[in-house]
Amino acid sequence: MQGWLVAQSSRGTFVADDLPDFAPIAPINPPSSRPPKREIIATRMLNISDGTPDPRLVPRSELIRAFRHALGTPAFLSGASYVDPRGTTELRIALAETFFDARGVSISPDEIMITHGSQMGLFLAASALLKPSDVIAVENPGYPYAWAAFRATGAKIIGIPVDEDGIDVEKLAIIAEETPALQAVYVTPHHQYPTTVTLGMGRRLRLLEIARQHNLTLIEDDYDHEYRFDSKPILPLVARAYHQQPFIHLGPFSKLLAPTIRLGYVIAPPDIMARMMAYRESIDRQGDIPLELALASMIENGDLGRHSRKSAARLCG
Secondary structure, three states, rough: OOEEEEOOOOOEEOOOOOOOOOOOOOOOOOOOOOOOOOOOOOOOOOOOOOOOOHHHHHOEEEEEEEHHHHOHHHHHOOOOOOOOOOOOOOHHHHHHHHHHHHHHHOOOOEEEEEEOOOOHHHHHHHHHHHHOEEEEEEEEEEHHHHHHHOOOOOEEEEEEEOOOOOHHHHHHHHHHHOOOOEEEEEEEEOOOOOOOOOOOOOHHHHHHHHHOOOOEEEEEEEOOOOOOOOEEEOOOOOOHOOOOOOOOOOOOOOOOOOOOOOOOOOOOOOHHHHHHHHHHHOOOOOOOOHHHHHHHHHHHHHHHHHHHHHHHHHHOO
C-alpha cells in the first residue's frame, strides 16, 4: 500500500506519519439535514363498479319516516297470515298508478309481482317461461346475471350482437327464422347493458314486429328508467306492446334508492304470472312487508317522485 506504510531498518514496518490525501466516497443517498418527509398514501378508494347509486343521494329522512308509517299500519299490525305471493296490495296499486302516469303502461295490480330485487324477478320469469329444450336470445355483450337465470332453467342462450345503435334486430330476425326452439328475447333497450346505448325507435318497432311474427316473448329489463342523458323521455317497449303480444317487463328499486333496498317488480300477463306465483311460493312465501309498505307510502306522498327527479338532475344534468 504505497504511501501508507514505512519500513525502518532493524525496527520493522510502521504506518507513515504523513498519509496521502484521498477523496472520500460520497454515499449513494446522502443523509438530509432535514427530517424525512412523510409519504402521503391515499386511503380513499374510488368505486367504479357499475349500476350503484350515489349513497350521498339516499333519501334517509324520507325512508325513516316511511318505515315509521309502515310499522303503524293495520296491514303490518293485523298479524294476519302470509299475504299474496305477488306482494302487498298497497304497493302493487301504487305501482300500477305510477306506471300509467310515468310510463304509459295500463295494467292491473294483479299483473304485478314484487320481488326481492330484479334478479329474483329474472329467475321467476325464466322459470315460468323456459324449459330445457327452449332457446332464448340475449344481447351480446349483455347482463351475465340474466344469462345465469336463463341457464338455470336448462335453456340454451344465443347471443345477438350489439352495435352503436343497440341490438342488431336484423341478426335477430335471421336467428328467429333458423331457430324453431327460440321462445324469448331478453333486452335492455333504455340503456343497453353494458354499452348504455339507447335502442332507437326504428329498431324498437322492428323488434316488436319480429317478436310478433315468431310468437316470441319479449323480456324487457328496465333497470334504470329514471335516468336519461337528454331531455326526451322514452317510453318502455311494454307501453307499446303489453296487451298485443307475450311480454314480461321488470326492474329494480335499488338503482333509484340504494343497493340494500332489495325490491324489484315484474309485470306479466295472467298465464305467466300464475306460474310465477307457484314458483314464488315454493321458495319464498312473501316479501318484506314493512319495506313494501314503506315504499308504497313514499310513492303515495310524492317522496319517491321528488327523490327520482333530484337524483336524475344530479347524475344526468
